[in-house]
Amino acid sequence: MHLLLSILLSVGVLLENPLTEQANISVLVRNIDTQETIDSYREENVVPPASVMKLLTTGAALELLGADFRFVTTLETSAPIEDGVLKGDLYIKGSCDPSLGLLLGRGRGNGSVPNTTTAFLSKWAKAIADAGIRRIEGSVVADMTLLDGDAVNPAWLWEDAGNYYAPGVFGINYLGNSLNIVLKSGEVGSVAEVTRIEPYYPDLQLINHIRCTQITYDGAFVHGLPYSQERYLTGSIPSNLGVFGVRSDMPNPGLLLAQHLQRELNARGVTVCEPATYMADYNPLLPARRVLYEHKSDSLGVLVAECNIHSNNLFAEALYRYLGLNYGKPGTIHNSCEVVRDFWKRRGVDIGNALIKDGCGLAPQDAVSAATLVQLLTYMDGSKNREVWLASLPVSGESGTLRSLLAGTSLQGRVQAKSGTIAGTKNYAGYINRPNGERWVFAILVNSAPCKAKKIQTIIERYLLAL
Numbered sequence: 001m002h003l004l005l006s007i008l009l010s011v012g013v014l015l016e017n018p019l020t021e022q023a024n025i026s027v028l029v030r031n032i033d034t035q036e037t038i039d040s041y042r043e044e045n046v047v048p049p050a051s052v053m054k055l056l057t058t059g060a061a062l063e064l065l066g067a068d069f070r071f072v073t074t075l076e077t078s079a080p081i082e083d084g085v086l087k088g089d090l091y092i093k094g095s096c097d098p099s100l101g102l103l104l105g106r107g108r109g110n111g112s113v114p115n116t117t118t119a120f121l122s123k124w125a126k127a128i129a130d131a132g133i134r135r136i137e138g139s140v141v142a143d144m145t146l147l148d149g150d151a152v153n154p155a156w157l158w159e160d161a162g163n164y165y166a167p168g169v170f171g172i173n174y175l176g177n178s179l180n181i182v183l184k185s186g187e188v189g190s191v192a193e194v195t196r197i198e199p200y201y202p203d204l205q206l207i208n209h210i211r212c213t214q215i216t217y218d219g220a221f222v223h224g225l226p227y228s229q230e231r232y233l234t235g236s237i238p239s240n241l242g243v244f245g246v247r248s249d250m251p252n253p254g255l256l257l258a259q260h261l262q263r264e265l266n267a268r269g270v271t272v273c274e275p276a277t278y279m280a281d282y283n284p285l286l287p288a289r290r291v292l293y294e295h296k297s298d299s300l301g302v303l304v305a306e307c308n309i310h311s312n313n314l315f316a317e318a319l320y321r322y323l324g325l326n327y328g329k330p331g332t333i334h335n336s337c338e339v340v341r342d343f344w345k346r347r348g349v350d351i352g353n354a355l356i357k358d359g360c361g362l363a364p365q366d367a368v369s370a371a372t373l374v375q376l377l378t379y380m381d382g383s384k385n386r387e388v389w390l391a392s393l394p395v396s397g398e399s400g401t402l403r404s405l406l407a408g409t410s411l412q413g414r415v416q417a418k419s420g421t422i423a424g425t426k427n428y429a430g431y432i433n434r435p436n437g438e439r440w441v442f443a444i445l446v447n448s449a450p451c452k453a454k455k456i457q458t459i460i461e462r463y464l465l466a467l
Contacts, residue, residue: 011041013463014446020459023424023449028370029442029467032381032431038440039467043374046353046367047445050420051311051401052427053361055373058304058392059380060343061319064326067304067388071097071297071322073172075124076143076289081132089138090128090272091289092258094172096146096331097297098318100257101175104298104306113247114306116175118260120295125264127293135271140262142254142278144171147321148330149280151226155363162224162231164247166362169317170226171330172254175199177314179248181222181233185241186212192220192237192244201256205230210246212239222248227280254278282330301388308392308418309400313360320359333358349375361420370443373429377441381431393417393430406461410435415464417442424449426456432464 011027014020028043030036073095079088103115151168152161160166167177179201184193192210210220213236224231228251237244250256258276265272297303307315324336337356344351354372357363380389394400397412401419405428406412417430429443444463446456 010039010463010467013466014444014459015041017459019451019455020446020449023456024445024447026370026445027443028374029432029440029444030374030378032378032439032441035378040370043371044353044369046355046369047427047447048364048366048422048425049361049368049373049429049445050366050422050425050427051313051316051361052373052418052420052429052443052445053356053359053366053368054307054311054316055376055418055429056340056344056356056368057316057320057323057359058307059376059389060340061300061323062304062380062385062389063347063383064323064339064343065300067299067301067385069300071095071099073097073100073295073297074291075127075293075295076291078287078289079138084132084134086133086136086138089141090133090136091141091143092172092254092261093143093289094146094170094254096169096171096173096318096322098169098173098176098312098315099297099303099306100173100295104302114176114310114312118175118264121261121264122268124261124293124295125268125270128265129268129270131292133270135273136265137273139274140258140265140272140276142172142258142276144254144278144280145282145330146171146325148282148332150333153317153333153358153363155357155365157362157364158223159221160362162222162249164222164249165313167249167314168226168251169314169321170252170254172257173314173318174253174257175250177250177253179204179250181206181246181248183210183220183237183244183246185237185239185244188212188214188239190239194233195243199256201250202259203229204251206233207231208233210234211236213237214239218244218246220246222246224249224251227252252278301385301392304388305392309394311401311419313362316360317358344376347379349379368445370429370445373443373445374441377429377431377443381441390416390431394419405457406464409461409465411464420445421453424451424453424456426453426460428460 026045027041029038076091164178180198220235324331327335355367393416394402396415397407420427427445432440
C-alpha cells in the first residue's frame with residue numbers, strides 16, 4: 001500500500017501540474033537488475049523524442065560497427081605520375097566522417113561549439129609531395145558520392161534547414177559543416193551589418209534581413225539548401241552590442257575542403273592547374289584509383305560521446321546515414337531507417353509503434369515510447385560496449401546537456417541520460433544510480449506542454465526527486 005501511494009504521489013507531480021496535465025506524456029521507470037517496475041504512465045504511448053532519438057542511432061552504431069571503428073578518408077589518383085606530374089585529378093574520397101577538422105575530447109571552444117583545426121591538411125599535402133607529385137594537371141576533386149543527393153533530410157522543417165544545428169550530411173563533412181557569420185549590431189530598427197564569414201567561404205551570397213531590436217537573445221535564423229550559394233538571414237538580434245556571431249550551415253563542405261587542400265599544396269610548392277571541384281553523383285563507370293594516403297578519424301567511442309554529451313546533430317545524422325550503406329551504395333535515408341529498425345527488432349526491442357525518420361530527432365514525425373527506450377537502455381547496459389555507452393551519456397549537474405539538470409540536489413552526479421528539447425517538449429532517458437546501490441533505467445517524455453522547456457525540466461526534476 002505504501003509503495004502504491006508513493007507511486008501515485010510521484011506521477012502526480014507530472015499529471016497534476018497545470019503546465020503538464022494536458023501534455024502528451026510517456027513514462028517508465030524500472031529497476032534494471034530485478035526488472036521491477038518502479039513507476040509508469042502510458043509507457044506504450046509514442047511521443048516525439050527530440051534528441052533522445054540519438055540513443056537509437058548511437059546504440060545501433062556501436063553494436064554494428066564496434067567502439068574501435070574509425071572512418072577512413074582517402075587521397076586517391078586514377079592517372080599516372082610521370083616526372084613529378086600527376087596526369088589527371090587528385091581525389092579526396094569521403095567516408096561520411098563527421099569529425100574532419102574538429103578537435104574532440106579536448107575541451108570546447110565557444111559554448112558547445114567544438115574546436116576546429118586545419119592542421120591535418122599539412123600531413124595530406126606532405127603525403128602528396130612524398131608520392132613524388134610536384135604538379136597536378138587536373139583538379140583537387142572532393143568525391144562525396146558515398147551518399148545520395150538527400151543531404152538534408154526531407155522530413156526536417158524548412159525553418160531548420162540552413163541553420164547550424166541542421167546542417168546537410170555529405171560524403172565529406174568538414175569543420176562541423178558550419179560557418180560563423182559575424183555581424184555588427186547597431187541601433188534599434190537598423191539592419192545588422194555583415195562584417196565577415198569564418199571560415200571564409202568563397203562566393204557565398206548572404207541576403208540579410210536581420211534587424212537589431214530590443215530583444216536580449218539570439219533571434220536570428222539562416223535559411224538555405226545544400227550546394228546553393230545563397231543564404232537568407234532573417235529574424236533579429238540585440239541592438240548596440242557591437243560584434244555578434246550567427247552560426248549557419250555550410251553549403252558544400254567537400255568543395256571547401258578541396259579548396260583548402262589546394263591552398264596547402266600551393267604553399268608546399270605543388271602546383272594545381274585547375275580550380276578545386278567536387279563530385280556529388282555516384283558513377284560506377286569511373287576508372288579504378290590508387291590510394292596515396294589514409295586519414296583515420298577518432299574511434300567511434302569518441303564520436304558517440306561527442307554526439308550524446310553535446311547532442312551533436314551532424315554526428316548523429318552522419319552515423320545514421322553511414323549505417324544505411326549496409327543496404328547498398330550510395331547510402332539513402334530509407335536504407336538508414338531500415339537498418340536501425342531491423343537492428344533493434346532483432347535485439348528484442350519493441351520498435352513496432354516507433355516512427356523513425358532521421359537519426360538525430362529533428363524530424364517532427366519521429367515518435368518513440370518510454371517502453372521502447374527503456375528496453376533499448378536495458379539492452380545496452382548488458383552490451384560488450386557498455387562502458388563506452390555509459391561514458392557517452394552526460395551526467396546530471398556536471399556535464400554536457402545535463403549540466404543544469406538536478407544541480408545541487410541529492411541526484412547531482414547520479415543520473416546518466418540523454419536529453420531532448422524542442423518548444424514545449426522536454427525528454428530524458430537513461431539511468432539513475434541510487435545511494436543504496438540500486439540502478440534504475442528510465443524514460444520520461446513530456447511533449448506539447450504550453451510552456452518553455454525549462455519549466456518542464458523543473459517539473460521533471462521534482463518528479464525524479466519525489467520518485
